[in-house]
Amino acid sequence: MAELRKKHKTWIKEFLTPNLVENQKLITCKNPKEHIEIEAIEIKEMSLEVAFMLTVCYFVKISIKIRTEHEQCEGEDGYDETLFDIVVKFAPDVEPDLYEIWGMQEKFGNEITTYEHIAPKIESLSKSPKCLYSHNEPSDAVIVLSDFSNDGWKMSKLKVNLPLDHIIVAVKELGRFHGQMYALKLTDADAFQSMKSRLLNSRFGEVTDEWNICLELGIRRATYSVRTSIESREIVPETFLKRLEEVMYGVYDYLGKRNRPIEPIAIICHGDYLRNNIAFRYDVDGKAIEAMMFDFQTMCYSSPMIDLTTFIANSTGWKVRNKHFSEIFSAYHESLIGSFIQASKWEESKIPEYLKYDNMLKEYACYLPFGLGIASAFLQFLHDKETPNFEQKSPIKETIRFALDKGGDVVDAELRALVVDIYQLHDKLDLNLEKL
Structure with a gap:
């Protein structure tokens, strides 16, 4: 080394x-x-x-x-x-x-x-x-x-559970990016296709044994946490938990299938939009007023919801989401539509149906299990101070301990809340969990 x-x-x-x-x-x-x-x-x-x-x-x-x-x-x-x-x-x-x-x-x-x-x-x-x-x-x-710090950009001091001001500017920036991508796709198909054709599949190919174990056990940790919480167990039926486990069995394969593009909603996405790849500018009082994405190694052609659910599941906490989800999603959607109209020069009446609020919310609900899948093996890294050594194979017992125990009650609560979010959105929107 x-x-x-x-x-x-x-x-x-x-x-x-x-x-x-x-x-x-x-x-x-x-x-x-x-x-x-x-x-x-x-x-x-x-x-x-x-x-x-x-x-x-x-x-x-x-x-x-x-x-x-x-x-x-x-x-x-x-x-x-x-x-x-x-x-x-x-x-x-x-x-x-x-x-x-x-x-x-x-x-x-x-x-x-x-x-x-x-x-x-x-x-x-x-x-x-x-x-x-x-x-x-x-x-x-x-x-x-x-070095973007020379232009006044900083990464959040918090790795997880970002405050509401950070969340709002981050989802607005994401909506702005997605809106401009939709505008390009619909107004200059040749330029968009040229971009898309250059991107390589950088995720969901082969997988290490360690990462596969973390993913599988992470989902079991999430559903077990719901089952052992009196409050959550009263909200989420056992039939839904079993269906979620069935749908996400073989988590890595599920993530790969969910990442595949489905027309017409697919666009070029960041692919790994979360706190690690976002910088912020702050006002004199320390409030986040602007966000910027960076690190484009996982750019891909997929549903924009792989970006939004990855961010929500890994960089926001359940306490903020419970109070402010409508505000957060509206901020994202309004930014996307505003950016699309500005870049495309289209009138609002020409906006495609699949970009309307209700349809985008359904798309988000369908992709939230994707965010849970990423979080089930990643929140442990973010909440625990122990630095993993990625260049060496870990003993299976150590990998199992990491997947099930790292982050303790805090990670349990976040994973549990994501399962509750998935259930409540599917119930509210009358959706069924899709077997891919």
Whole structure:
């Protein structure tokens, strides 16, 4: 591990930084008499405490001195000194079979595709980080991005159970993104198809034994938590719990099938829209006022509800949802429709039926088990401070303990609440759980 980090840092110092300077990715020389010198490079590895991630990331601060011949510039010895902050993301150094199972080449391919071919055409992505360098070879990939913190963006200090102000701006941003994607799909089919055809399947291929166990036991943990809660047991009938277990049996396969596109509602989605991949801007009082999505490795063509249910199930808490779900869903839907109308230039009367509020709410209800499936194996990571080692296989007993116990009562309560949400929405909207 230490040798790998040393290799990364050497590459950043000896290849990447000179390359960025030479290709004028950091600063553009307009005067042929300007001379640029790399003064210092500071490298700091990003901790898993910041965010859950499979990649190896570094914050890099580059100090550059610019001297102009025959001109006395400000700064010591006639130099102007400028600082640049970048983020360098390396693919994990794992065995080739695990690299393939994780779909790392596809994930890096999708992110590069997004920066090169999708972001320039989708206005809501214009505030995302800028890609400065990339390469993507088998078992060797790297992406270099501008550091969005320089533009006032910050990740939430909370990894889970975001406050309402964060939730509202996050779903509004998601609705804005989805609305612009629908507008492109319906007004410029060729451009949309060109984007879609470049995306690779980066999820729901092969699966590790550990992850499969976590998913299967996570769903059982959720339904067991309902059965052992007097309050929840009075709300959710046993017949519904058994049906949910039947429908989601083979969770990984269920998620893969649910992720497949169904027309006409399918669009290009982020694919992993949750707190780890969202940054916020705040007002002077610390209130979240704007959100930005990043990390586009799981971009895919599917129902927009894979994004919304992933966010709701993994980044919001049941206490906020119980009080404010209508407000949250309305904020998302109003943003989607407003964005669609603005981008398409269509009148409101031309909006497709499947984008109307009631139909989108039904779509959300049908896809909420997808969000539960992701949460059933992911909330444990988010609520527990123990950092997993993804590069080593875990003993089966340890994996079982992790799936059933990590996060304790807090995770039990969140999973239980998601099952209750699924039941109540299906009951209210007169829907049946679908066997895929």
